[in-house]
Amino acid sequence: MTTDRRSALLVAAACAATVVAGLGVAAQHRVNGELGQVIDDGFTAALISFSSGLVLLLVATAASPRARAAFRAIRPLLASGELRWWMLLGGFGGAFLVLGQSLVASILGVAIFTVATVTGQTAMGLWIDATGFAGSRRAPVTTQRLLGTLLTLAAVVVAVAPEIGGRVPVAALLLPLLAGLGVGAQAAVNGRVRTATGSPIAATTxxxxxxxxxxxxxxxxxxxxxxxxxxxPSDPALYIGGALGAGFIAIQTITVARIGVLILGLCLVMGQLVGALVLDLVLPIGVATTASTAIGAALTLVGVLIAAIPSRRRDRPRRASQAGA
Structure with a gap:
């Protein structure tokens, strides 16, 4: 197998895994939204979700010598400057997302909550890839990437516009929008911690x-x-939000180094929207899904494919210049 073919397969696998992570995000929206609704306390629901995920990760860390060694390496990495202290704060983005789920997902519905989050994720992913924030792999804002991102944003507009100002209060969209920005930044710093420590379990913990x-x-x-x-509540299904979060964050910390923050965000978007559409049809909560949501999901899929598929014309000159170097 050639190096280029192997690299393409790894990128495809990373994209597929990230789409699965996006499905997990949509499922977490649904679980935490209902938990917050049942106990009528979004703050407590968010804490239950996040702390249960932490317990699982602490057990996994205790069972993994590599993860324990990675934890011991954090202080030397900070002292040497390879890691900056603020790179350890990715959990703020995840915490804000879970809080938003618990407070307003039951009002907005999974699909609308998801597309609002997507707006922030996509914008942050484009900026991070262009600037190399937190040591992320830089990726120029090409016409192809910009077109894919614009299609994804158009999908958000299509999916959410019919409900704005009616059953969906505009103010309720602010939390998931800000959460999306935080999730985009979280992926970048968590990926940097994973690279420095060599342990996705340690980075996620x-x-x-x-x-x-x-x-x-x-x-x-x-x-x-x-x-x-x-x-x-006595229903055990309402307490799996933390496990879902641990799973999809661990996937992101691994795949972000291979595909970059923008493509990671777009693949997450696809998984989230498809998962949200299915969940709102099968297990509805909040505002019911509509045909516009399905159209938005389809546009998102097209946007992801356009942004994720490498441009052959752009790659050839790079390989030629490397061969002549």
């Missing part, structure tokens, strides 16, 4: 430690004001 800490502080303040929720 650090993400959950930071996110759980942030949510614990926010929830503590909230509970002092609002009081404890009346009850917790």
């Amino acid at each position: 650090i993400n959950f430690i930071i996110g759980t800490t942030a949510l614990a502080v926010a929830t503590g303040v909230h509970l002092l004001i609002a009081g404890l929720p009346d009850r917790l």
Whole structure:
């Protein structure tokens, strides 16, 4: 197998894994949205979700000598400057996403919550790939990538526009929009931590430690004001949000180094929208899905393919120049 063919297969596998991660994100939107609705407390629901994921990751870390060694390496990496302290704060993005799920996903529905998140993810992914933020693999903003991104944004408009100002309050879209920006940045810094430590488990666990800490502080303040929720649900399915989060964040920390933040974001978008469409049809919550959501998902798929497929014309000169060097 040639090097180019092997590289193309690895990129395809990374894209497919990231789409699966996107399906997990949509499922987490649904689970955490219902948990927040049932207990009528989005802050507590978010903390339950994130902390349960942290418990699973701490167990995995304890069982992995490589992950434990990676944790011990964090301090020397910070001291040497290979990692900056702010690169460990990716968990803030995840925490804000989970909080948004618990607070407004039950109002917006999974599909509309997802497309609002997508807007922030796509914009952040384009900026990060263009600037190489946090040591990410830089990728120039070519016409092909820009077209794919614009199609994805058009999908967002198509999917959400019919509901704006009606059943969907504009203010409720702000949380998932900001969460999308945070998720895009989270992928970049988590990927950098994974590269430096050599352990996706360690990078994901650090993400959950930071996110759980942030949510614990926010929830503590909230509970002092609002009081404890009346009850917790008995349905075990409502407590799997943390496990879903641990899974899709671990996938992102591995695939981002291969495909870059923009393509990672677009593949996540595709998985999220397709998953959201299915979930809103099978297990609806909040605003019911419409034909516009399906059209938006189709446009997203086209945008992902345009942005993700390498441009042969662009690659040939690069290989030629490398051969002559």
